[in-house]
């Protein structure tokens with residue numbers, strides 16, 4: 001394990017990125033900019049990856065095994081298609097190398113469980129790429145929900161936007177396992193678990209009527225939390241809508257910002273709009289209630305740092321042993337279970353307890 005002091009003589013940790021498509025390229029570029037990181041190489045079987053590697057001045061390999069034969073690495077970022085996460089992560093973990101695995105951790109919860117067990121035996125650390133948790137806005141929302149809303153009663157989430165036809169050009173994005181539930185809503189599910197606590201039951205219906213793809217385009221979900229709170233979540237990737245974390249957070253420079261709120265948390269003492277962090281509550285003498293004017297407090301957090309960059313810096317500290325993963329393999333598995341429960345409920349027409357899914 002590299003130590004903190006080695007940064008004086010050069011970059012602290014050696015990282016490789018596996019899969020350099022849309023998100024992998026961003027990871028690689030962040031690695032190039034991070035003083036504590038040395039990007040030792042990239043892995044991607046695609047021809048175009050060679051040019052990207054040459055532009056960065058790093059080695060290009062077609063498999064992780066080939067890279068590991070040539071280089072010593074301390075951490076591997078896995079940003080290949082989700083269906084490959086399990087096998088690629090297993091190669092890294094069996095070499096004792098820590099991994100930052102893009103979300104969802106795997107396609108099946110059972111695959112995630114295998115990775116958790118394997119990492120325990122080799123000492124490798126797993127950090128799952130639910131980058132939103134690193135965003136200061138999310139951390140502030142969690143504090144407000146925990147300390148200022150009273151008892152949480154309900155939460156309402158909208159995730160609706162329009163993915164253009166070009167998004168679906170890579171064939172894997174049209175196949176089961178790559179629809180908006182596993183690809184996008186897994187982030188919202190993880191965020192809900194982070195802010196509201198564990199999900200105890202999921203009831204859902206899906207539709208695939210907007211395009212001629214196998215994967216769903218629309219889903220409606222009813223959630224129950226262990227705390228007793230209830231939640232609803234609408235997901236749709238086929239509607240021209242401004243309400244989704246992706247468009248409202250400004251996290252992705254490729255997506256124009258729409259300043260709308262896509263989450264609402266309801267507690268016994270107040271309600272919170274998110275991500276703008278508008279806190280609504282009664283500040284009146286006498287009996288609070290709907291006959292009184294309700295006040296809005298602005299708790300907006302102005303984010304200077306990029307959540308992906310903060311995630312990478314955290315990954316470095318996980319590798320050096322300074323911090324435990326903010327999103328561990330178990331955590332990624334639980335978020336996957338709750339997300340898979342949406343698919344399971346939609347298929348069976350029954351409510352599903354996520355912890356029963358393996």
Ligand SMILES: NC(=O)c1ccc[n+]([C@@H]2O[C@H](COP(=O)([O-])OP(=O)(O)OC[C@H]3O[C@@H](n4cnc5c(N)ncnc54)[C@H](O)[C@@H]3O)[C@@H](O)[C@H]2O)c1
Pocket residue numbers: 018019020021022023024043044045046062063079080081082084102103104129130131170183
């Ligand atoms: N955290 C986020 O915000 C975020 C955003 C987008 C995607 N993702 C996740 O990242 C992963 C990749 O998504 P994407 O949109 O970048 O996909 P993409 O299709 O744009 O890129 C995938 C890349 O992996 C490469 N690849 C294919 N087989 C490989 C192999 N065996 N070894 C190494 N590389 C291989 C492909 O050639 C391609 O370059 C998915 O799991 C997705 O859910 C996360």
